[in-house]
Amino acid sequence: MGFADDHLIPLVDRGLGNSAYLVDLGDGRALAVDAGRDLRALHTAARERGLTVAYAADTHLHADFLSGALQLRHDHGAAVLASAAGHRAFDHQGLADGDEVDLGGLTLRALATPGHTDEHLSFLLLDGDRELGVFTGGSLIVNSAARTDLLGPDRTEELARAQYHSLRRLTELPDETAVWPTHGAGSFCSAPPGKERTSTIGAQKRANPLLAAPDEDTFVRRLTAGLGTYPAYFDRLAEANRRGPAVLTGTPLLPELSAEQVRALTAAGGRVVDARPAVEYAAGHIPGSLSIALRSQFATWLGWLLPDTAPLVFVTGEGQDPGEIVWQAYKIGYERLAGRLAGGMPAWLADGNEQATTAFVSAERAGGRPYVDVRQESEFTAGHVPGALHVELGALDRAAADAPNGAVVACRHGERAMTGAGLLERAGRTGIAVLDGGPADYAAAHGQDLVRGPEDTRP
Known part of the structure; x- marks a missing residue:
């Protein structure tokens, strides 16, 4: 088949700063790469094009979101492609360096590119002998490389050195080869974050300051100097993805709770998250609640500041979509969602409860x-x-x-x-x-x- 630009559909999660990709294989089937658990945008894109996802490939054990690969197997019958070195605890096609998958006209070749994680693969998409592009996941990203400290400070330098060699390997691809990373602007996996999301090998050889490092030691210093903090939930999700996230058989709901039920839940250790705009929270909120405004970064701060072990109660305002709260929570593994206060703060006050102001x-x-x-x-x-x-x-x-x-x-x-x-x-x-x-x-x-x-x- 001929591969046109519109055969690749990037699906950007601006809150987490990540990109998934849907590749139209030209015969009603599609390849999904690094799809997250919130598959709403992917399902919409596939439906609009009349596509069934035949393959779901993950470049690495993601630390910042739960993989949607198993859900795509459930929903579409997709074959799950991932590194054999990841030792995933569910059925999948384990790939090693150089392994190829015939997609039916196109070929996907696995390239071992450790650094961001030990088992990291990049996926080179080929049309015959022509390199179309490479899904680089958390290896080469636009004008940078993904961080190497997620496995602990004692592994950071070792993995940074592995990242050096992985990037050098990728730069051996033809200059016109497209670069399709997972991590991009806004991602805490980037080190440091950049603004552009896709590039080419040639453009990165010219513009990426890490690739301009004269030697391995300089590369390591430059990469590790850009490492900032990252959300606490990152420490849990790689193992959750190795085990495999639970498959959802329907859309999760956020039940409505009375003020009395909210009081009982908080008395038993539940936490209240106020998703309204900051100005509304300031004007009056449940004492002890935490303001995390419902916006694109909602999941990041939920996973950074709250445990995944406590029941969560949400306060919403007029016009806010409870479904958005659910999907932002579920995509980072927060499933203990007790519900939301029915009627919002007016109902809380009508029940005779106090409010706090800021x-x-x-x-x-x-x-x-x-x-x-x-x-x-x-x-x-x-x-x-x-x-x-x-x-x-x-x-x-x-x-x-x-x-x-x-x-x-x-x-x-x-x-x-x-x-x-x-x-x-x-x-x-x-x-x-x-x-x-x-x-x-x-x-x-x-x-x-x-x-x-x-x-x-x-x-």
Whole structure:
């Protein structure tokens, strides 16, 4: 078959920063690569083209989302393709370096590219002898390479050296070969994250600073210097994917709960997540609840800040889709979803319950308070308010006892800061406010210049 550009359909999860791919094989069948458990977009694309997914390939044991390969086997009868070295605990076609799968006109060749994980494969898509493109997963990504510290600090350098050789191997492909990575902008698996999602081998040889490293040691230093923190749930999902996620036989639902049921669940150890916009949470919320606004990054912060072992109760606002909450939770393995408060906060108050409020203040009104910046390290060093206390949101719960009372918590817009305020309030900090804006707004309002570079301002 001839392969046209529209035979490849990228499916981008902007919240997790990852791309899955659907390849139209030209005969009503399709190949899916690195599909996540939330298959709504993939099913829609397949249905619109009249495709059945015949093959579901995973480049590696994903740490940031549950694989949808087993679900595609259930839904479409897809053959699951994955590294034999991953020792997956379910039936699949285990592939080793150089193994090929005849897709019916096209061929998929496995290339061992360890580094991001030990068992990592890239998949080279061939039309006869012509290299069309390579699904590089968490190996070569646009202008970077995926991180090598997910198996622990004692393995980071070893895997970085493996990543060096894997990338060199990939650059031996023809320059015109397309590069189709899984990880991209917004992914915590990137090191550091970039903005573009696809490229070519030739473009990467010219533009990727890691490929410009003159030797292996320099490559390792450059790669590991860009490693930031990553969500806590990453430490659980690779093993969950090795075992195989549970197959869903229907769309999971989020039951409605009365205020009385919510009280009972929280008394028994359940956690309340308020998915409304930050401004609505600020105006009134269930005491002890945590604000995680329902947006593309919802799953990341849910998996970073909350255990997967506690029943979760959600508070939603008008027009919010409970199904979006369910899929964002399920794609990272959070299935203990007790339900959502029926009627929202009006029903909570009508039942005679108290609410808490959090001040949401403008930059002009935020002066005179300790300033707590909860952004990532890379954001902080790019520009922060002089004297700001810096604690990444993912670490704030552990540092909350040392944070000052009366602080204004800030990020870039206010969503993460509102989450941080909830963590501080739950830890007993008082007088907490949230900045409606970011450091540039605060600096402009108070006649300051932002500080660039690191600063020892942790509490």
